[in-house]
Amino acid sequence: MAHRFKVREIAQQSGLSEATVDRVLNDRPGVRAATRAEVLHAIEDLDKQRSQLRLNGRRFLLDVVMQTPRRFSDAFRAAVEAELPAFAPAMLRARFHLWESGSTDQMADTLARIKGSHGIVLKAQDEPEVAEAVDRLVAAGVPVVTYTTDIPASARCAYVGIDNHGAGTTAAYLMDQWLGDTPADVLITLSRTVFRGEAEREVGFRTALRRSGRGIVEVGDSDGIDATIERLVIDALERNPDVAAVYSVGGGNTATVAAFDQLGRACRVFIAHDLDADNRRLLREGRISAVLHNDLRADARLAMRLILQQHRALPTEPARPVPIQVITPYNLPA
Incomplete structure (x- = not known):
């Protein structure tokens, strides 16, 4: 059993004899499970105490x-x-x-x-x-x-x-389940693809949704800033009349919702990331469907x-x- 303490220290911490501790540490027979657990617990306590000493005053x-x-x-x-x-x-x-x-x-x-x-x-x-x-x-x-x-x-x-690729795959699964047989294309909004996490989410989403045959429309280079997002989403919606769902990778969700409202378009499913103040409000109002959060x-x-x-x-x-x-x-x- 790996440890960093002397047998005497562990014995003092656990209240057991040094001989008993030695038997546990060397995995010898005849030791009760409860006794073994006491020794392990003593080692954990000593680890915590050593950490506190290392931190003290630093x-x-x-x-x-x-x-x-x-x-x-x-x-x-x-x-x-x-x-x-x-x-x-x-x-x-x-x-x-x-x-x-x-x-x-x-x-x-x-x-x-x-x-x-x-x-x-x-x-x-x-x-x-x-x-x-x-x-x-x-x-x-x-x-x-x-x-x-x-x-x-x-x-x-x-x-x-989070595992960003896994998050994108999860978003695609939820999207396909909730859209069901509805023939809707999906809008993906990104802030910048130079952020590896966003690119991994997008790849995971596209890969998992590919089998559904749905069209995917991308809006990027917005930095997640509301004014930019709203303008880009309005343009994308006007050019793509079949878009009726959103996977928001990079944020700006208040602006995306406003863009749908401005054009009188319905968004059937909206999946976002991060439980910030905007997304909390949009969830409570029923404007977005789910948030992938950590x-x-x-x-x-x-x-x-x-x-x-x-x-x-x-x-x-x-x-x-x-x-x-x-x-x-x-x-x-x-």
């Missing part, structure tokens, strides 16, 4: 860098700020670098200007310039965790977020934990995929 400054619509960055910022106190007795502070629309060069320049950081949570374009900026940070001892959209060719230490506070906690692991302030644990939640008006969390 200060970490984290940076959150995101190009994303404000409705999402506001929600994630609130999640990060809510989770910072959970890492006591360490003191964590966060700086936020957030903008809605910009170039790859702007992202690379922002990363290059960051100084004094202990780690970065990053939502950025999957482009060579950004990957190189990430590599320089990591080489300088600053771990980077990508969030919601990955940059796999970079030296980032981990990706936090817990932003759990995401923030995991991202920060992975950064602290890189500094050996916490024990190493594997990053597990974030589960997708299908939220409807009837299971909308408080």
Whole structure:
């Protein structure tokens, strides 16, 4: 049994004799299951206590860098700020670098200007310039965790977020089930295909929906900004009279709903991502059918934990995929 403590420490923690602990650790016969469980529990407690000692009095400054619509960055910022106190007795502070629309060069320049950081949570374009900026940070001892959209060719230490291809497949399954025999084409709205996560969602959706024979119309390069989305969706609807459903990959859903209303068109099924304030309202009003969501506070906690692991302030644990939640008006969390 792998462990990092002396037999005497485990015995003291568990209240068992050193001989009994030794038998458990070496998997010798004649040990009751309950006794084995006590030893395992003692080792877990010692691990937690060691982590607390490593964290005690330490200060970490984290940076959150995101190009994303404000409705999402506001929600994630609130999640990060809510989770910072959970890492006591360490003191964590966060700086936020957030903008809605910009170039790859702007992202690379922002990363290059960051100084004094202990780690970065990053939502950025999957482009060579950004990957190189990430590599320089990591080489300088600053771990980077990508969030919601990955940059796999970079030296980032981990990706936090849902399986984007799986999310697209899930959206296609729901879309086809709910449309049934209705002969409707589907509109996909994206912010930017340079975000790998959006591209993976789109590929998953198209692949899974292909067998249905439905037409798919794409609207992209909107940055998820409402004014741009509304104009692009109106144009797409006017050119494609059979569109009667939406898979929103990149946001701007209030504007998409407004575009359907302006043309007097019905949207039979509308599937979106992320439970931000706009989507909550649209769900309650019955304007969208479902939101594919993940817990932003759990995401923030995991991202920060992975950064602290890189500094050996916490024990190493594997990053597990974030589960997708299908939220409807009837299971909308408080």
